[in-house]
Amino acid sequence: MRRRVFALIAAGLSFAAMAAERPVAGVTPVAMELPIPQSMPLRMQRPIPPAALKQGSAFTSEANRALQADEFANPGMLWVTRGEKLWNEPAGSAGKSCAACHGDAAQSMKGAATRYPRIDPGAARLVNLSERINLCRERNQAAAPYQPESDELLGLSAFVTYQSRGLPMNVTIDPQNARDFERGRDRFYRRMGQMNLACAQCHDRNWDRTLLFEKISQGHPTGFPIYRQEWQTMGSLQRRLRACYSGLRAQMPEYGARELVELELFLAWRANGLPIEAPAVRR
Amino acid sequence: MVARIQVPKEAKRGELIAVRIAIQHPMETGFRFDHSGKPIPKNVVNTLTCSYGGVEIFRAEMGSGISANPYLQFYTRATASGELVFEWVDDAGERGSERVAITVTG
Structure with a gap:
């Protein structure tokens, strides 16, 4: 029985390999090669040139x-x-609200989301906006951090990101975050999971082509947190990335895993110049 | 429960106004199971009412076929300055309410 299962899997794999290689009449072969530029100036060249950047919503229905x-x-x-309510509510044993320090979010948080993920000097590591909110809770409000994907955390990060709606993504790669960035890029171009696919195969090479009923997007993080009809709720970029891992049948990293934040940094840089459209709606 | 309501601040007497309301709610259908296989109990906003100047002008009875975070829109005629009071309750017995004032001129 066990041997038969193995044989079936082996047969399935070799068939998949054949299907990938043999061109089918009338179908343009999907680009499979993934050259990662090795020299430094080329490595900082954007995979999708700024003029060709398209929002995630451009690939959805009218x-x-x-x-x-x-x-x-x-x-x-x-x-x-x-999030706006939480912003003005005192929290934690310090009894301070976000507004007590940051004042009017429309001014103090304008453009903040365009610069994340970034290195937090206190924590000495790369953090995304949600992690930054939780750090602020711990440090200044003496409150327990919110759970990942909780309505509170999504609410606050949606509220803060909303203050940057229409402003272009603007992360900088410097010696401090260069290693995280390289790891993020490495993840983006490395094949993974049983499907043996890399992020780049869909989102660099084959965007705007149809996969099942969907147009493949360029994979930009500008709409997050997003409301996804499939989830019937709001979700973070990490939730969406985990869904991609699941689609590749790869092992999903836990929420808050360094791997995901590094990937978020690479994606943010890849989208530099594209305006934030959060909270976005997806199918 | 968080809700958003949109009613024009001012209207002319006799004018038709659009009233929009969105409520944040999971609208659990009762047909789903959690990761350990236990059924998740049904929990939907089953009744939503809106009264204008003390008179009920709109009532919605919703079931498991309504999506999460229900969004409703209806029209009413602006008759007098006053308050629109929205009240709703879900299967778990949680209640929510919001009040919006409208000024009617002319």
Whole structure:
């Protein structure tokens, strides 16, 4: 029985390999090669040139774009509203609200989301916006950090990100975060999972082509946190990345794993110049 | 429960106004199971009412076929300045309410 299962798997794998190599009449072969530039100036060349950057919403349906653009009907705005309430509420044993230090978010948080993930000097590591919010809770409000994917954390990060709506992504790669960035890039171009695919194969090479019923997007993080119809709720970029890992049948990293934050940094740099459209709506 | 409500601040008497409401709620259908195989109990916002100047003008009874975070829109005629009071309750017995004032001129 066991041997038969192995034989079946082996047969399945060799068939998959054949299917990948043999060209089918009338179908353009999908680009499979993944050259990673080795020299430094080439390595800092953007995989998708700035002029060709397209928002994630550009690959969704017209109805979906209309829902996203409607500031009231956009379900993500419910989380922005929740975040706004939390912003003004005192929390933790310090009894301070976010507003007590940061004041009006429309001014103090404008553009903040465009610069994340970034190195937090206190923690001496790369953090994304949600982690930064939790660090702020621990340090200044003496409150317990929010759980990943909790409505509170998604609400606050949606509210803070919303203050940067329309502003272009603007992360800088410097000697401090260069190692994280390289690891993120390495992950993006490395094949993984049973599907043996790298992020780049879909999102660098084959964007705008159809996969099942969907157009493959360029994979930019500018809409996050997003409201996804499939989830029937809001979700972070890490949740979406984990869904991609699952699609590749690769082992999913835990929430907050360094691997995910490094990948987030690479994606943010890859989208530099593209305006933030959070809270975005996806199918 | 977080809710967002949109009602024009001012309207002319007799004018038709759009009232929009969105409620953050998981609208659990009762048909799903958790990771250990236990059924997740049904929990939806089953009733939503809106009264204008003390008179009920809109009522919605919702079931498991309504998506999460329900968003409703209806129209009413602006008759007098006053308050629109929204009240809703879910299967777990959690209640929510919001009040919005409207000024009617002319």
